[in-house]
Every structure is written in C-alpha cells, then in structure tokens.
Amino acid sequence: MAESGDSRIRLSVDGAIATITLARPDKLNALDYGMVQALERAALAIAAEAGVRVAIITGEGGKSFCAGGDIEAWAALSPADFGLAWVRHGHRAFDALARLRQPLIAVLNGHALGGGLELAATADLRIAEEHVKLGAPETGLGIIPGWSGTQRAVRRFGPQTVRRMALLGEVFTAAEGLALGLVDAVVPQGQGMPAAIAMAERVARRGPLATQATKMLINAAEGEETERALEALAGSVAAASAELQEGLAAFRGK
Numbered sequence: 001m002a003e004s005g006d007s008r009i010r011l012s013v014d015g016a017i018a019t020i021t022l023a024r025p026d027k028l029n030a031l032d033y034g035m036v037q038a039l040e041r042a043a044l045a046i047a048a049e050a051g052v053r054v055a056i057i058t059g060e061g062g063k064s065f066c067a068g069g070d071i072e073a074w075a076a077l078s079p080a081d082f083g084l085a086w087v088r089h090g091h092r093a094f095d096a097l098a099r100l101r102q103p104l105i106a107v108l109n110g111h112a113l114g115g116g117l118e119l120a121a122t123a124d125l126r127i128a129e130e131h132v133k134l135g136a137p138e139t140g141l142g143i144i145p146g147w148s149g150t151q152r153a154v155r156r157f158g159p160q161t162v163r164r165m166a167l168l169g170e171v172f173t174a175a176e177g178l179a180l181g182l183v184d185a186v187v188p189q190g191q192g193m194p195a196a197i198a199m200a201e202r203v204a205r206r207g208p209l210a211t212q213a214t215k216m217l218i219n220a221a222e223g224e225e226t227e228r229a230l231e232a233l234a235g236s237v238a239a240a241s242a243e244l245q246e247g248l249a250a251f252r253g254k
C-alpha cells in the first residue's frame with residue numbers, strides 16, 4: 001500500500017484491516033499542516049485498496065489520541081491562509097476519512113480535543129479508553145471548531161452535546177461520552193486496540209459490498225455528500241447491468 005508520505009502518520013495493513021496511527025506523541029499528536037496532508041493521502045490509499053474491509057485510526061503514546069490542530073502553527077498563518085489553506089485542507093482530509101468506503105473505527109486511547117474530537121467524528125464507530133477526556137476547547141482560544149466541529153460533529157453527536165463542549169467548554173469523561181453517544185464503547189486503559197480489532201473482525205465478516213453501500217447510505221442520510229453518494233450508487237447499478245455491455249458493444253460496432 002502507498003505510504004502517507006509523513007512518518008508521523010503511519011499506515012499499516014494486516015489482512016483486511018488497515019490502521020492509521022498518529023505518531024507525534026511528544027506534541028500529544030497535535031496535527032500540523034504536513035500531517036493533515038498525510039492523513040488525506042492515507043485515507044485515499046486505504047480507499048484504493050480492495051482487500052481492506054475496515055480501517056482503524058488511533059494515536060501513539062496513550063495520553064492523547066489527538067490534541068487537535070497544532071496551536072503553535074497558527075501563529076505563522078495569515079487570516080486568508082487560515083481559512084483557505086488550514087481549514088480547507090483539514091476539510092479535505094477529514095472528508096476523505098469520513099467518506100472512506102470501508103467502515104472506520106477510532107480508538108481513542110487518549111484525549112480527543114478540538115481537532116482531535118473532529119477527527120474522531122469522521123469514524124463510523126468510536127472506542128474510548130476509560131481515562132480519556134473529550135472536548136471542543138477552540139472558542140476558549142479565540143478560534144472556531146473549524147474542521148467540521150460545527151457541522152459533521154453536530155450531525156453525528158447532536159447539537160446540544162456540541163453546544164455544551166463548544167460554548168460552555170465542558171469536557172466529558174469517557175463514561176459521560178458513552179452516555180451522550182459520543183463514543184460507542186468504553187474499555188480499560190490499554191484495551192482500545194484489542195477491542196477495535198475484535199470490532200473490525202466483526203465488520204469484516206459481513207458482506208463487503210453491502211457493508212460499504214450501507215455505510216454510504218447512512219452517511220447520505222446524515223447529509224454526508226448525499227448527492228454524490230446517490231450518483232455513485234446508481235452508477236454502480238447501471239455499470240453492473242447488461243445495458244452497459246450492450247452500449248459498449250454498440251459503440252465499438254459503430
């Protein structure tokens with residue numbers, strides 16, 4: 001499989017399961033611009049891999065899944081670059097993850113804050129280790145939750161839960177996150193990856209085409225590229241029919 005192009009975004013494949021690991025533990029896996037670009041490349045590499053049935057995303061270090069965007073990097077950005085490069089490129093990377101045809105499982109083996117929570121929101125299923133904290137602290141820093149924290153996160157987590165994190169600065173424990181639907185399972189510290197592999201194997205045993213089409217339809221119901229999902233699914237139906245073969249034969253026979 002293609003590499004992400006940045007050693008801090010590791011990509012590995014074991015059978016039907018691909019794993020993306022954020023590997024910048026000294027900075028709590030905060031994402032700088034290079035890492036964001038590498039995340040997009042990693043997502044595209046996984047999507048292109050027919051043998052991969054399910055993907056996992058996690059962080060290295062055990063303290064933080066991802067502490068969000070690299071706050072230090074913001075200082076060097078002009079307002080135009082902030083909106084057009086930083087935010088927009090984040091959208092491309094996070095959209096590529098959320099729209100992966102394979103189901104994506106996030107292993108929150110440490111805190112998921114700001115951009116880290118938005119990254120977790122790109123996954124279809126989330127497992128949190130019990131020491132994890134979840135929050136959206138951006139407005140306290142004078143910035144907005146701009147990597148889909150006011151959009152996809154609202155669709156997936158519900159507006160009131162996002163309001164409490166983004167407007168009040170509430171930080172939830174893993175147990176509170178489970179009660180609020182921010183995460184789907186809470187496991188003891190260190191047990192996130194084994195739990196994710198068990199979950200991934202369960203997903204991988206199901207019909208791959210049906211699973212991928214169902215993921216796309218659920219995404220579409222949430223407003224995730226609804227129009228394009230309809231065209232993609234209809235395109236596959238048409239391409240699988242005899243009509244396309246007849247059309248091709250007629251074209252070739254002039």
Ligand code: COA
Binds near residue numbers: 068072114141
């Ligand atoms: N951007 C850049 N660097 C970050 C970072 C971020 N979002 N989050 C943590 N770091 C860095 C720290 O600056 C520190 O670097 P240093 O060792 O070179 O000084 C290192 O990661 C460790 O973080 P530290 O703050 O010392 O750990 P802590 O255990 O005391 O606190 C947090 C952990 C998560 C509570 C704290 O790091 C934090 O609040 N981070 C910012 C989270 C945030 O607001 N994210 C929103 C951005 S979208």
